[in-house]
Amino acid sequence: MIKRLDHLTTLIILVIAAIYTVNALQFPGSAKVVPAIFGGLALVLAVIQLVAPRIAALKALGGELVIDDERDLDVFRDPLAQRRLLLISASLIAIPLLIAIFGLPIALPVYVAGLLLIQRQRFSVVMACTALISAMSYGLLVQLLAWPWDDGALWWLFA
Amino acid sequence: MGVLALTLLIPFVRVILMAVGSAEMFALSLLGVLAIGVLTTESVTRGLLSGLIGLMLSTIGSDPITGTLRYTAGSIYLYDGLSITGVTLGLFAIAEMIRVFAGGKPIAAAAVGQDTNIMSGIREGMRDCAKNLRTILNGGIIGSVVGFLPGMGGTVAMFLSYGHAKQRSKHPERFGKGAVEGIIAAEAANNAKEGGGLVPTLAFGIPGGSTMAVFIGVLYIIGLPPGPELMNENLHMVYYMGWSLALAGILGSIIGLGLAPQVARLAKMPSEILAPLLIAFSIAGAVVDTRIVFGVYVAIAAGFLGYWLQLLKYSCAGITLGYLLGPVVERKMFISINAYGLDFFTRPLTLAILAMIVFLVARPYFQRRRKRRNAGAVEPPSQQGDAP
Numbered sequence: 319m320i321k322r323l324d325h326l327t328t329l330i331i332l333v334i335a336a337i338y339t340v341n342a343l344q345f346p347g348s349a350k351v352v353p354a355i356f357g358g359l360a361l362v363l364a365v366i367q368l369v370a371p372r373i374a375a376l377k378a379l380g381g382e383l384v385i386d387d388e389r390d391l392d393v394f395r396d397p398l399a400q401r402r403l404l405l406i407s408a409s410l411i412a413i414p415l416l417i418a419i420f421g422l423p424i425a426l427p428v429y430v431a432g433l434l435l436i437q438r439q440r441f442s443v444v445m446a447c448t449a450l451i452s453a454m455s456y457g458l459l460v461q462l463l464a465w466p467w468d469d470g471a472l473w474w475l476f477a
Numbered sequence: 478m479g480v481l482a483l484t485l486l487i488p489f490v491r492v493i494l495m496a497v498g499s500a501e502m503f504a505l506s507l508l509g510v511l512a513i514g515v516l517t518t519e520s521v522t523r524g525l526l527s528g529l530i531g532l533m534l535s536t537i538g539s540d541p542i543t544g545t546l547r548y549t550a551g552s553i554y555l556y557d558g559l560s561i562t563g564v565t566l567g568l569f570a571i572a573e574m575i576r577v578f579a580g581g582k583p584i585a586a587a588a589v590g591q592d593t594n595i596m597s598g599i600r601e602g603m604r605d606c607a608k609n610l611r612t613i614l615n616g617g618i619i620g621s622v623v624g625f626l627p628g629m630g631g632t633v634a635m636f637l638s639y640g641h642a643k644q645r646s647k648h649p650e651r652f653g654k655g656a657v658e659g660i661i662a663a664e665a666a667n668n669a670k671e672g673g674g675l676v677p678t679l680a681f682g683i684p685g686g687s688t689m690a691v692f693i694g695v696l697y698i699i700g701l702p703p704g705p706e707l708m709n710e711n712l713h714m715v716y717y718m719g720w721s722l723a724l725a726g727i728l729g730s731i732i733g734l735g736l737a738p739q740v741a742r743l744a745k746m747p748s749e750i751l752a753p754l755l756i757a758f759s760i761a762g763a764v765v766d767t768r769i770v771f772g773v774y775v776a777i778a779a780g781f782l783g784y785w786l787q788l789l790k791y792s793c794a795g796i797t798l799g800y801l802l803g804p805v806v807e808r809k810m811f812i813s814i815n816a817y818g819l820d821f822f823t824r825p826l827t828l829a830i831l832a833m834i835v836f837l838v839a840r841p842y843f844q845r846r847r848k849r850r851n852a853g854a855v856e857p858p859s860q861q862g863d864a865p
Contacts, residue, residue: 324789331526338533341548349545352807353536360529367522383790384519390788393579403579406752410571410777413760417770426757433753443750451757458761463768 319394324383328367335360409433421470423459427452500821503809504830506802508837509623509633512640514795515837525838527792531799532806534559541804542811554771559779563763563772564800567779568793570759575784578752584744598741599734605657612642612658616665623666624673633802636794638666668726672719679703679715 339357342350370376392399409429416425416432431448459465468477497505510532514524537548538558549555577584606613616638623634642662643652652659678693680703696703701714708715743751763776783793813821821827 320789327785327789331530335533338548345540345545345547347543347545348811349540349543349547352810353533353547356529356532356536360526360533363522363526363529367520367526370522393788399579399581402581403575406575406578407781409753410575410756410780413777414770414774417773422761422764422770422773426761429760430753430757434750437749439749447750447754451754454758454761459764463765465764465768 535803571780620669
């Protein structure tokens with residue numbers, strides 16, 4: 319399965335490089351030169367990576383994926399690892415939403431507390447970690463960077 | 478090593494800096510990006526693609542020559558390009574936390590339950606350093622040379638030294654899994670680059686990196702403008718700075734040794750607790766340089782990208798270096814074309830550096846041929862049943 323996903327990723331890189339190069343050619347004057355070179359090279363390399371395993375002369379370039387650590391494959395075989403990957407990915411995607419609702423300084427402790435509670439960690443651990451991140455958030459963001467603590471939609475509603 | 482480089486190079490600094498022009502800087506930057514990509518992965522195409530992905534990402538924002546907006550999709554947040562902190566934190570910290578969390582084991586799973594004895598740890602660290610003197614020396618030389626070149630920065634020095642150590646190691650497969658040579662190589666280069674960076678900073682007022690740029694500001698404030706005057710009239714001050722740097726390195730090591738056991742405990746924390754904490758720290762770090770929430774989105778996107786590409790054996794170091802050196806490559810290329818025309822490729826030093834890039838790409842062919850030849854030489858006895 320990972321080999322199929324690898325091919326798919328190379329194809330995606332190829333398509334992105336093609337779109338990138340076509341866009342580059344539309345920039346005025348010298349602004350197009352460097353992106354066109356980078357995009358063109360990426361396009362050629364992506365094609366080589368796709369065909370290299372089938373052509374003996376290109377095999378030395380190592381287009382084929384070699385997994386040297388079996389643990390890397392856990393996410394494809396172990397349902398528990400898949401659930402954990404899904405959980406951490408969903409939590410990361412939720413961060414912008416939390417920031418929009420609570421504002422960045424409060425979203426960070428809420429994120430940590432939420433992710434720990436979902437995993438049913440001990441209450442003392444949840445409290446300790448949330449307190450640590452709250453202190454960091456207040457010290458770094460609110461005090462040092464003068465970030466408003468109430469820049470989320472929730473506080474605008476109350477205001 | 479950096480301080481030694483500073484002391485030894487000062488008499489020759491003018492000659493060396495005159496030899497390294499914009500054309501050579503262009504070729505060196507390109508070599509840096511592509512070398513790291515290739516040296517940190519098993520596959521040449523993946524390594525080169527990693528460098529190119531970084532270079533492509535670096536073109537987002539306004540063009541450094543004409544100011545034309547490129548790939549911004551009309552968003553004002555992209556006018557200055559992607560946040561460097563966001564990209565770096567995402568590719569390394571967040572991507573690693575996704576991997577560790579999905580794996581369900583602490584970072585140092587093998588060490589859980591073992592006692593962290595500070596004295597034995599210090600002794601072991603010293604023994605490792607003594608065993609890897611050659612790696613330290615090579616890292617020091619790479620750090621000094623890279624630090625000497627304006628605009629290359631410490632990250633470049635560390636990755637180049639790491640890649641070099643991996644290439645020379647008898648066990649390259651251990652790199653990326655806590656190989657001590659990798660840590661020693663990167664740190665040796667990181668420490669040495671400050672001394673190397675002081676050479677162009679003090680001699681010509683050309684900063685070797687962002688820290689050196691701030692340092693030049695400080696020199697002006699205290700009435701010691703860098704340049705030939707400083708070198709001629711206040712040479713003793715230059716040596717003071719060198720010795721201060723050496724002393725700072727020793728003090729830093731003492732403080733680091735004191736804090737090491739506490740930091741080591743972090744690596745034994747369960748991933749379920751460590752990941753949310755480090756992600757929160759990384760997210761806070763992602764807004765420090767730009768002070769806009771957009772940096773958070775960049776870090777999260779880079780985190781997913783880094784996790785996925787690392788799983789497929791692309792080089793995150795190559796992407797980062799490509800991203801950092803992209804603007805240098807572009808700027809130096811245009812300066813070179815304006816100064817020398819397209820003939821800049823034929824300058825001897827530039828040609829030599831470009832030949833190194835070609836060698837780097839062609840190297841697997843030669844290695845494969847050699848392997849096949851060796852296998853051919855070994856095969857017959859085993860076929861005849863001579864193997865024990």
